[in-house]
Amino acid sequence: MAVIDRVAGPSEQSSGPGPNYKWIALSNTTLGMLMATINSSIVLIALPDIFRGIGINPLEPGNTSYLLWMIMGFLVVTAVLVVGFGRLGDMYGRVRMYNLGFAVFTVASIFLWLTWQQGDAAALWLIGWRIVQGIGGAFLMANSSAILTDAFPQRQRGLALGINGVAAIAGSFFGLVIGGLLGPIDWKLVFLVSVPFGLFGTVWAYLKLRDTGERRPAKMDWWGNITFAVGLIAVLVGITYGIQPYGTSVMGWGSPTVLTCLIGGVIVLGAFVLIERRVANPLFTLSLFANRRFTLGNVANLLASLGRGGLQFVLIIWLQGIWLPQHGYSFQETPLWAGIYMLPLTVGFLVAAPISGVLCDRYGARWFATGGMLISAVSFLLLEILPINFGYVPFAAILLVNGLGMGLFSSPNRADIMNSLPGDARGAGAGMTATFQNAAMVLSIGFFFSLMIAGLSQNLPSVMKQGLLAHAVPAADASRIANLPPVGVLFAAFLGYNPIQELLGSTVGTLPPDQAAILTGHSFFPELISGPFADGLAAAFWFAVIACVVAAVASWFAGGRSAPSGEHESVGGELAAVSGEVTGMSEVVTDDEVPDRSSSRASAAAVPVAGLADAAAVPRAGHHAAEPAGQNAAADDDRRHAEAGELLGRLQAGSGAVGVDGVVTVTDRNGRQVARTSAVGGEYALHGLPPGTYTAVASAPGFRPAVTAVTLNGVGVVRDFALDGNGLVTGTVTASDGGVPIPEALVIATDARGQVVGRVQAGTDGTFRLAGLPSGATTVAASATDHEPSALTLSVQPGATSVADLVLSSTSGLLAGIVTGPDGAGLAGATVTALSPVGEVVGTVMTDGAGKYSFLGIPAGDYTVVASTFAPVTTSVEVPAGEAAQLDLQMGRPSVSQA
Structure with a gap:
């Protein structure tokens, strides 16, 4: 059973949200997401200043782990915890968990700013508090989407989630610029910048945000949390260390530690899946993956995040290690200017994401999400053919196109995923989506760095050795440096260090001054690495192209079709109303399956009588049983806005989208009945209820009762009940001809x-x-x-499983025969045409060498068949449904036989 509470009253009350609450929720959650995602990337650009500030060289072998965990710690912890925190939001209140996240994030930012140590102690302190900061970020990310989904009606949900998504993704790009600006001034400012926004946002959230969604207290799935955390951390740690060298290998994918982490992590995650299928309140609601929109939407989101995350790292290395030094920028300046030169990417995203959010509310998500991914794929192809030493104008234009594509995809994808979720699973579903997105950032580092390292390792050693020998570097030193793992070169370029100066070390002092100046200048390293880098870049961009194309395919099959332009609510929004209000469904229906919502809307108004056992139900004036299809959206909006003293809503079958007849009874705190009404066609209405707290009970024949508390404070409430039965029906739909399963057949269950x-x-x-x-x-x-529909009636028993195997007969048939000549021999090359009763050509075939012909899958019915070579022959035939008709034609003497 689930109870869905959707609506606020016409004016803001002290105890509940008012009409402007949704905008308060949007502005606060947008601030939270912006702050969290800025901090996920702000450290990337500021790392050189941070390590210089604490006195550590991150390129020394013993310090590489500090470098990796400064980059990955925040991302790993958010990926691991976000789904659990979404589940906590469903259980204990999404706003409560969100507020806690704001407070934790702010406290961690303060302690990061207060860092006073040096060396290893400072590095461990920073990594530890970055992890705590990630915990706060996980609370924010897990619950912001669910808060917005609860606060906004379906017709505006794409806009709200789109704006929030803009903050979530654009923040990662803003962080690059902010880190580049603040790091050179004082590295501690990188962490201090979040403190005033965090303090303001925390106080504002505690004062203004309200839990308007459904809360379902339940036991925490501790075994699920533990196995998920251990498994995912092991996999992400394995990927993190897989890009580091091992022994004589340029990467560590063959390392026993890495293999143990990856294989062991997968095994533990397998155990997690088994646990989730058996516990009463799972961390991952695996049944959500039976929903095609949710599953494919998350597949597309994961692949898009892979491409977007990898692009960020590749562009930083490209700009900082090659392009900017070639154009006169010192290596120390490159982090800041890399962020600035990547701004077209952010601009494109900021322009497209809100617009696509608004449009997808009106026209559905499919075209925008699919088109956005295809545009992104094209932009990656253009980057692939761009010269390494490019002109900035075409580079900026391609980044703008990529940002537009990602923006077109992001808002519709996020809105479609959230709209597909039942009301009581939005926190967990949002957490699952955030897990995929955050894990994709870590995976993208592993994938793209591996591809880059593989490309560099092919040609870089020989090119490096020749270049060093040409500038007076001793042969022994040149060979040693050339054979160093390429990851060191990538990290040096990524951090804005002078790569050759770091690789040569003290050897620089033994070289002639003019040769040392050339080696450590702006041009030598970029020109040296350009060729080998292009090989790795090609592999990385082709991977991104494939990921975007697959994401486009997934988006096409996940997204909803367009609604008529005159409606206020898209078909996707209409489906969201169904999926958000009905829990326990076997599978959320797709947009192509949404029935006409001009269903029965007969309502009954109850006469409240305090202290009486019964109250007569009186039909509500002004309502009728059915509405024209063109008025559905407006009628739904009217029904969702209850006036003062009204309790309106709908009784729905837990596994169906259509209302059921039943009774709603309202009692006061003392258990006395205050009002009772019948739900006709699922709709009910209670009027004239005085302010107070009541208990509402919904019941219907064959269903378990549903109960919830209702508080009226001078405003109306719309509350829907999803009633569950105990019965289960399983089966298979097969074809009559051969028993072949029929995929994606529509199965409907009706009561007596x-x-x-x-x-x-x-x-x-x-x-x-x-x-x-x-x-x-x-x-x-x-x-x-x-196929012809088929049905059977069975008795559903509580707690038992019934089996209903349905066999469908084909509505098409087969028409075949032989065309012979006057001598009775088969006539090759004759033309045979089948005409419908109204003279339309159904099909035309040519006879084979033996004079045989056939029409496969022809609809049942009467046909006129014409055979021609010299003089045509015409006859008629009936093709039965699901059977074969034999029609032999002889030029001049047609004969018909049917079997």
């Missing part, structure tokens, strides 16, 4: 009164599962394209 109580789409193997059905006689029907 003909009301829909379950709706699901069969899987690719033809199997289906309808859970939460009421007990009693139930009719299960299946339909599919080119």
Whole structure:
């Protein structure tokens, strides 16, 4: 059972949110997401200043782990914890968890700013508090989307999530510029900049944000949390150390430690999946993956994040290690200017993301999400063909196009994922989505660095050795330096150090001054590395192209189709109303399956009588049983806005989107009945309720009752009930001809009164599962394209599983035969045409060498068949449904036989 509480009253009350609350929620969560994501990247640019400030050279072998964990610590902890914190939000209140995250993040920022140590102690202190900062960021990321989804109606949800998503992704680019500006002034400012915003946001969140969504107290899934954290951390740590050299290998993918982390992590994650399938309150709601929109949306999000994260690192290395030094910038200046020169990427994203958010509310997510990924793929192709020493104008234009593509994708993708979630799973679902996105950032580092290192390792040693020998470096030193792992070169370029100066070390002092100046100047290293770097760059960009194309395909099959332009709410938003209000569904229906919502809306108003056992239900004036299809969106909006003293809503089957008849009873604190009304067609309405706190009970024949508390403070409330039964029906939909499974057949369950109580789409193997059905006689029907519908009636028992295997007969047939000549021999090359009763050509075929022809999959019906070579022959034939008709034609003497 679930209860969905959706609506605020017409004016703000001290105890509840007002009409402007959604904008307060949007502004605060946007500030939180912006702060969290800025801090995920601000350290990347400021790392040289941070390590200089604490007196550590991060390129020394013993300090590489400090470098990696300063980069990865924040990302790893947010990826691991965000889904658990989303689950805590569902259980204890999303705003409460979000507020805690703001406070934790701010406290961690203060302690980072207060760093006073030097050397190893300072590095460990910074890494530790960065992890704590990541914990606060995980609270913010896990619950911000769910808070917005609760606060905004479906018709505005894409805009809200789009703006929030802009902050989430643009923050990672803003962090590069802010870190580059503040780091050279004072490295501690990199952490201090978050403190005033954190303090303001924390106080503002505690004072203004309210939990408006459903809260479901439950036990914490500790085993799930532990196995998920251990498994994911092991995999991410394995990837982190896999890009470091091991023995004589340029990378550590063959290291026993790395293999242990990767294999062991996968095994532990496998155990996590088994645990989640058995616990009552799982950390990961695995059933959400039965929802095609949620699953494919997250696949697209993961791949897009891989491409976006990898692009960020590749561009930093490209600009800092090659392009900027070639154009006169010192290596110390490159971090700041790399952030500045990447601004077109941010501009494109900032322009496209809000616009696509607004448009996807009106026209659906499919075209925008798919188009955005295809545009991004094209931009990666353009970057691939761009010269290493490019002109800035085409480079900026390509970055702008990439930002536009990512922005077009981001808002519709995020809105479509959140709209597909049931109301009580939004926190967990948002956490799962954030996990994929954050894990993708760590994965992108592993993937792209591996591809870059593999490309560099092919040609860099020989090119490096020849270049060093040409400038008076001793052969022994040249060979030693040339054979160093390429990752050191990448890290040096990434951090804005002079790579050759770092590699030569004290050898620089033994060289002639003019040769030393050339080696450590602006041009030598960029020109040296340009060729080998191009090889790694090509591999990295081709990987990004493939990831974007696959994401586009996933987005196409995940996104909703467009709504008519005159409607206020898109089909995606319409589906969100169904999926957000109904829990326990076997599978959330897709947009292509959404029925006409001009369903019965007969409502009944109750006469409140305090202290009486019963109250007569009176039909509400002004409502009728059905509305024209063109008025659905407006009618839904009217129904969602309750006036003072009103309690409105809907009773819905837990596994179906259609309302069920039942009764809603309201009692006061002392258990006395205050009002009672019937829900006709699922709709109910109670009027004239005085302010106070009540208990509302919804019941319907064959369903478990649902109960919730309702507080009226001079405002109306719209509350829907999703009623669950105990029955389960499983089965398979197959074809009559051969028993082949029919994929994606639509299966509907109706009760004895003909009301829909379950709706699901069969899987690719033809199997289906309808859970939460009421007990009693139930009719299960299946339909599919080119097949006759089939149904059977069975008795659903509480707590038992019933099996309903449905066989569908094909509506098409087969017409075949032989065309012979006057001598009775098969006539090759004759033209055979089938015409419908109205004269339309259904098909035309040519006879083979033996005079045989056939029409496969022809619809059942009467046809006129014409065969021609010299003089045409015409006859008629009936093709039965699902059977074969034989029609032999002889030029001049047609004969018909049917079998």
